Amino acid sequence: MKKFDAIIIGTGQAGPPLASSLAKNGLQTAIIEKRELGGTCVNTGCTPTKAYVASARRAFIARNSREMGVNIEGHVQVDLKTIKARKDQLIADSHEGLERTFEKEELITLFRGKAVFLDDHTILVNGEELTAEKIFINVGGRPRVPKDFEAVNYLTNRSMLELEEVPKNLVIVGGGYVGLEFAQMFSRFGSEVTILERGSALMKKEDDDIAEAITEIIKESGINVLLNSDCIKAAEKNGEIEVTYNCEAGSKKITTSHLLLAVGRVPNTNDLGLEKTGVELDDHGFIKVNDELQTSVSHIWALGDCNGEGAFTHTAYNDFQIVNSTFYEDRKRKLSDRFPCYAAYIDPPLARVGLDEKQIKAKGIKAKVAEMPMKKVARAKEKGETAGKMKIFIDADTDKILGATFLGTGADEYIHTVIDQMYAGATYQVMRDAVHIHPTVSELIPTMLENLREL
Numbered sequence: 056m057k058k059f060d061a062i063i064i065g066t067g068q069a070g071p072p073l074a075s076s077l078a079k080n081g082l083q084t085a086i087i088e089k090r091e092l093g094g095t096c097v098n099t100g101c102t103p104t105k106a107y108v109a110s111a112r113r114a115f116i117a118r119n120s121r122e123m124g125v126n127i128e129g130h131v132q133v134d135l136k137t138i139k140a141r142k143d144q145l146i147a148d149s150h151e152g153l154e155r156t157f158e159k160e161e162l163i164t165l166f167r168g169k170a171v172f173l174d175d176h177t178i179l180v181n182g183e184e185l186t187a188e189k190i191f192i193n194v195g196g197r198p199r200v201p202k203d204f205e206a207v208n209y210l211t212n213r214s215m216l217e218l219e220e221v222p223k224n225l226v227i228v229g230g231g232y233v234g235l236e237f238a239q240m241f242s243r244f245g246s247e248v249t250i251l252e253r254g255s256a257l258m259k260k261e262d263d264d265i266a267e268a269i270t271e272i273i274k275e276s277g278i279n280v281l282l283n284s285d286c287i288k289a290a291e292k293n294g295e296i297e298v299t300y301n302c303e304a305g306s307k308k309i310t311t312s313h314l315l316l317a318v319g320r321v322p323n324t325n326d327l328g329l330e331k332t333g334v335e336l337d338d339h340g341f342i343k344v345n346d347e348l349q350t351s352v353s354h355i356w357a358l359g360d361c362n363g364e365g366a367f368t369h370t371a372y373n374d375f376q377i378v379n380s381t382f383y384e385d386r387k388r389k390l391s392d393r394f395p396c397y398a399a400y401i402d403p404p405l406a407r408v409g410l411d412e413k414q415i416k417a418k419g420i421k422a423k424v425a426e427m428p429m430k431k432v433a434r435a436k437e438k439g440e441t442a443g444k445m446k447i448f449i450d451a452d453t454d455k456i457l458g459a460t461f462l463g464t465g466a467d468e469y470i471h472t473v474i475d476q477m478y479a480g481a482t483y484q485v486m487r488d489a490v491h492i493h494p495t496v497s498e499l500i501p502t503m504l505e506n507l508r509e510l
């Protein structure tokens with residue numbers, strides 16, 4: 056049995072910074088990874104998809120700048136091999152950085168293999184037993200694959216990013232983040248894309264007006280959107296995939312060369328041996344944690360997607376910050392201090408922080424709202440990118456900012472002007488009275504806040 060002070064399972068977004076911090080504080084730390092270093096974000100998530108989104112936007116601009124007085128003669132061609140090679144290089148750079156970090160820190164030992172718990176204190180990896188006083192689980196998740204698709208050659212976010220030829224057709228099941236980001240990028244690469252979504256709008260967790268605006272944007276991108284599509288099944292037929300849907304309303308069919316499943320993710324907790332420990336899971340397989348991310352076993356913590364408290368890189372990294380602060384910082388951080396925030400990298404992007412209209416109403420909070428369509432924003436008009444709208448919600452009793460939803464050009468950046476004020480605990484008057492630079496989209500935030508109405 057090898058004894059360490061700490062064991063970390065997974066090298067995603069929380070594991071590596073935690074390993075560095077534990078080692079710097081003198082703890083002999085083992086970190087275990089069964090696949091590529093860096094986890095989902097680096098290898099099959101944020102980094103590669105945002106690199107592809109950038110290539111797709113260049114292709115879109117090259118084809119669609121005539122009304123801006125820029126004519127590009129001839130056929131705009133997309134070379135997926137080059138796009139993939141560029142993303143492979145970005146990933147290789149990240150791997151190199153992580154390898155260097157682990158190598159240079161003497162107190163960190165990297166194990167390449169699958170970790171399984173034998174009991175609350177013992178972990179088996181590559182036939183070797185490890186033990187430690189502190190154990191951190193950072194195992195992330197994987198795509199959910201419904202039974203109806205198991206028999207066909209479906210793609211996931213991982214295999215999509217290995218393609219070297221642009222598919223002729225691409226049917227995507229699921230109209231959430233993964234579905235929409237891949238739909239728009241592959242449509243811009245030249246695939247004929249269809250989205251099958253069982254909800255009545257794309258991104259249906261958002262406020263209805265936002266989900267409808269996103270659905271319009273995606274349809275206007277030339278993507279075929281089939282909403283309310285339930286009971287979707289797939290079968291191989293003559294070298295292609297036949298997808299059937301809406302079985303009760305008289306089954307409909309689409310034949311496609313490629314099929315992407317984008318129907319959510321499940322945590323990697325099913326084969327971790329957790330049944331041999333006292334670590335409790337919820338009904339969806341997420342590890343239950345308290346405000347400091349401790350599990351039901353006090354020396355085991357769970358960080359990142361596997362605890363179900365966030366499903367983003369920044370939430371996984373913040374989980375590291377929370378745990379690290381409990382050991383080494385005077386200012387203790389807690390899960391409950393975090394404002395939920397995220398962006399969906401469609402074009403234009405959706406960016407969100409805090410509560411939206413649906414959530415405010417469900418909580419029965421008395422609130423005010425300010426709204427602005429992007430077509431009234433000077434900078435958006437100048438850029439020729441006027442799709443979307445901005446909404447900010449204010450607590451009517453305290454004047455504090457409850458949240459904001461920005462759908463529009465550059466929204467993933469200027470949402471931070473709201474995020475920072477929320478962390479500062481400022482009232483909306485601070486933002487209303489600030490002078491913002493002209494011409495920017497952000498300059499309309501103070502203007503919007505002059506015109507609050509009751510929600």
Ligand SMILES: Cc1cc2nc3c(=O)[nH]c(=O)nc-3n(C[C@H](O)[C@H](O)[C@H](O)COP(=O)(O)OP(=O)(O)OC[C@H]3O[C@@H](n4cnc5c(N)ncnc54)[C@H](O)[C@@H]3O)c2cc1C
Nearest residue numbers: 065067068089094095096100170194195359360366367368
């Ligand atoms: C297509 C896509 C695009 C995304 N884009 C964004 C984005 O733009 N912005 C954003 O914020 N988020 C994005 N996300 C989400 C983001 O990737 C995840 O939230 C983030 O990676 C979670 O980090 P994590 O540390 O919890 O887990 P992961 O990054 O999944 O890392 C977990 C690691 O643990 C390893 N592991 C699992 N089980 C074991 C075991 N038993 N033994 C050893 N190792 C194990 C895994 O191999 C993996 O390397 C995207 C996700 C996808 C799928």
Ligand SMILES: NC(=O)c1ccc[n+]([C@@H]2O[C@H](COP(=O)([O-])OP(=O)(O)OC[C@H]3O[C@@H](n4cnc5c(N)ncnc54)[C@H](O)[C@@H]3O)[C@@H](O)[C@H]2O)c1
Nearest residue numbers: 229230231232233234252253317318319320366398399400
């Ligand atoms: N920009 C980002 O930050 C980003 C990008 C990609 C992924 N992610 C993360 O990855 C997670 C997973 O993304 P996702 O898009 O796979 O999940 P999701 O939960 O965002 O969307 C899944 C969609 O599939 C639909 N669906 C589910 N089952 C279906 C079925 N059987 N038939 C038809 N439709 C069905 C749902 O109604 C939903 O709209 C996200 O929650 C997010 O945290 C983040």
